[in-house]
Amino acid sequence: MRLALPPWAGALAVKAAAFITVMSCALAALLGVLVHVSVTNQTVGQARDLALSRLADATQAYEAGDTLLPGAGVDPGGLPAPLRELAANGKRGTMVATYRGRPTMWAAGPVSGHRALAVEVDYSQQSRTIAGLDQSILWSSALAIGATVLVGVFAVTRVTRRLHGTARVARRITAGDLDARVNDPRTKDPSRPQDEVAAVAAALDSMASSLQGKLLSEQRFTADVAHELRTPLTGLHAAAELLPPGRPTELVRDRVAALRTLTEDLLEISRLDTGRERLEVDTEELGALAGRVVRASGTETDVRILKDARVETDRRRLERVLGNLVANAHKHGAPPVVVTVDGAVVTVRDHGGGYPLYLVAHGPQRFRTEGGAKGHGLGLTIALGQAEVLGARLTFTNAVDGGAVATLTLPVAE
Numbered sequence: 001m002r003l004a005l006p007p008w009a010g011a012l013a014v015k016a017a018a019f020i021t022v023m024s025c026a027l028a029a030l031l032g033v034l035v036h037v038s039v040t041n042q043t044v045g046q047a048r049d050l051a052l053s054r055l056a057d058a059t060q061a062y063e064a065g066d067t068l069l070p071g072a073g074v075d076p077g078g079l080p081a082p083l084r085e086l087a088a089n090g091k092r093g094t095m096v097a098t099y100r101g102r103p104t105m106w107a108a109g110p111v112s113g114h115r116a117l118a119v120e121v122d123y124s125q126q127s128r129t130i131a132g133l134d135q136s137i138l139w140s141s142a143l144a145i146g147a148t149v150l151v152g153v154f155a156v157t158r159v160t161r162r163l164h165g166t167a168r169v170a171r172r173i174t175a176g177d178l179d180a181r182v183n184d185p186r187t188k189d190p191s192r193p194q195d196e197v198a199a200v201a202a203a204l205d206s207m208a209s210s211l212q213g214k215l216l217s218e219q220r221f222t223a224d225v226a227h228e229l230r231t232p233l234t235g236l237h238a239a240a241e242l243l244p245p246g247r248p249t250e251l252v253r254d255r256v257a258a259l260r261t262l263t264e265d266l267l268e269i270s271r272l273d274t275g276r277e278r279l280e281v282d283t284e285e286l287g288a289l290a291g292r293v294v295r296a297s298g299t300e301t302d303v304r305i306l307k308d309a310r311v312e313t314d315r316r317r318l319e320r321v322l323g324n325l326v327a328n329a330h331k332h333g334a335p336p337v338v339v340t341v342d343g344a345v346v347t348v349r350d351h352g353g354g355y356p357l358y359l360v361a362h363g364p365q366r367f368r369t370e371g372g373a374k375g376h377g378l379g380l381t382i383a384l385g386q387a388e389v390l391g392a393r394l395t396f397t398n399a400v401d402g403g404a405v406a407t408l409t410l411p412v413a414e
Helices: 011-064 081-088 124-174 198-241 247-274 286-297 315-332 357-362 378-390
Strands: 072-074 093-099 100-111 116-124 282-285 301-307 310-313 335-343 344-351 393-398 404-409
Touching: 011 072, 011 100, 011 116, 011 124, 011 282, 072 315, 081 093, 081 100, 081 116, 100 124, 124 198, 198 247, 198 301, 282 286, 282 315, 286 301, 286 315, 286 335, 301 315, 310 315, 315 335, 315 344, 315 378, 315 404, 378 393
Parallel strands: 301 335
Antiparallel strands: 072 116, 093 100, 100 116, 282 310, 335 344, 344 404, 393 404
């Protein structure tokens, strides 16, 4: 069974936990070995000193012809062979070995006839002490490692939570929510320690505020320019209507109409940018609405209803979205243009060269066109903005066999 990590536990937390665990284990192992070696050397040294002391007493008794004490003897049966050989060569030594099922410290030295005088000392208590010490080291090391890992992971995950929070705010800003801020408490209180995460959060908040200010300034400029142009354009339109019939008059009226349309589009975009648009929701039959839009466009557009649906939407805004998509398909694409209704999904497809790559990747951008196309890029920008107001999703793709495909997915009425 695979355990799912919490959303805040990313690669950094996992790596930090692994590093802390490895370092804790290495430190515990090093300390455990040092303690084990130190205590073992001390315990073995004490047992060796005791065994050599008894060997000295046994040697004196043997040389004086006295009876040897229990635990001492010449060439005893349990004496380890290496120690027996050492004593036979005229040297003294000690060795721990198992004798009669228990640990025993042996001490042996030479006596006449190349024989070995040996003394045995019970080493069971010392052996149990060392074994108990090793077990205590293991348990204490495990507890220390566990506590260290828990504290370390807690400290690291506090940092990763803040980093994930900063990343979420950055994604919200990327999606267009310019009011999003990290608001890290450390950036509000200079008396608190300012770590690197707080510095990143403060920099992101500052960047978002600066970006929001610049965008709001641009939006106000666009709205002000479009608004100021309406009055002279109205007068210019009225004056153009008074001109005598003729080719020059038609050209003037056409340019005035194009300029008025551009101005109205800019005003609509400025309203969408400021979020002042409000919905007038009603239930609509999507197939019938698509048919009305196509008839109003006056274009040769095929409407196909695979599955009709009732949607709760703002009729005027939805007609604006579909109308712009149909107009764009005829203006920049090639026939046949097909509007397909499949439930709450409406697609508008032409059979031209398709959308530019930048539009498919990043969406429509105002006043940007490629490939010699005429227009200002405002129609699709308005369609996308109105779709967002409707709570719908509008995507732009290119068909495999050629042609641009705009897909509008609407919420279904319950």
